Amino acid sequence: xxxxxxxxxxxxxxxxxxxxxxxxxxxxxxxxxxxxxxxxxxxxxxxxxxxxxxxxxxxxxxxxxxxxxxxxxxxxxxxxxxxxxxxxxxxxxxxxxxxxxxxxxxxxxxxxxxxxxxxxxxxxxxxxxxxxxxxxxxxxxxxxxxxxxxxxxxxxxxxxxxxxxxxxxxxxxxxxxxxxxxxxxxxxxxxxxxxxxxxxxxx
Numbered sequence: 001x002x003x004x005x006x007x008x009x010x011x012x013x014x015x016x017x018x019x020x021x022x023x024x025x026x027x028x029x030x031x032x033x034x035x036x037x038x039x040x041x042x043x044x045x046x047x048x049x050x051x052x053x054x055x056x057x058x059x060x061x062x063x064x065x066x067x068x069x070x071x072x073x074x075x076x077x078x079x080x081x082x083x084x085x086x087x088x089x090x091x092x093x094x095x096x097x098x099x100x101x102x103x104x105x106x107x108x109x110x111x112x113x114x115x116x117x118x119x120x121x122x123x124x125x126x127x128x129x130x131x132x133x134x135x136x137x138x139x140x141x142x143x144x145x146x147x148x149x150x151x152x153x154x155x156x157x158x159x160x161x162x163x164x165x166x167x168x169x170x171x172x173x174x175x176x177x178x179x180x181x182x183x184x185x186x187x188x189x190x191x192x193x194x195x196x197x198x199x200x201x202x203x
Contacts, residue, residue: 056184061115063177063188065106069119070170072106073127077159077167079103080134084155087141087148095142107131120173126166133158 083100092098107127110116116124134155141151178188 056181056186058115058118059177059181059184060186062118063174063181065110065113065115066119066123066170066174066177068106069110069123069127070167070174072103073130073162073170074167076102076104077163080155080159083138084152084159088152091148095138099142100138102131102134104131123166123170123173126162130158130162130166 079100079102083098086092086098087095137146137151137154137158140146141148146154181188
């Protein structure tokens with residue numbers, strides 16, 4: 001009996017401590033990877049939100065800048081029309097006494113704004129040329145280099161071109177910008193001076 005008992009194989013006890021340690025570290029590695037991935041995804045989402053917010057903020061600033069520019073130029077077109085009508089009907093000798101005072105606060109301030117060059121260049125170029133043309137005609141009219149019969153129709157022509165082309169296109173651009181802002185949940189207050197369907201400021 002003793003020999004049989006001696007020959008009986010002994011069952012070795014498995015040491016589970018190594019498996020437990022291995023499982024623990026594997027779990028820790030997965031936890032670290034999950035944490036890193038979570039932080040990365042959160043940072044990525046935060047970056048996208050920050051970029052989106054910055055784009056909307058820029059868009060909103062551009063809207064108000066173009067809206068102000070539109071109103072100012074539309075007012076100046078009205079001033080030029082009134083001046084041309086007055087000179088044509090009254091034909092005063094001393095035109096300098098009736099020099100039209102154009103409002104250029106927004107136009108002058110735009111040179112200091114980082115949003116100015118985000119305005120489509122065709123609008124900036126058309127407005128610059130309009131002011132230059134009007135200034136030339138009025139200056140030469142006051143100096144009697146140009147007679148009223150010549151420079152007054154030219155003033156009206158410049159006003160027509162600005163109103164019927166540039167201001168209409170600028171108004172459409174502003175409305176498109178406004179629609180995009182509203183799609184992003186940004187509400188835009190109505191301007192204090194309403195506009196008709198043609199984009200012309202009501203008097």
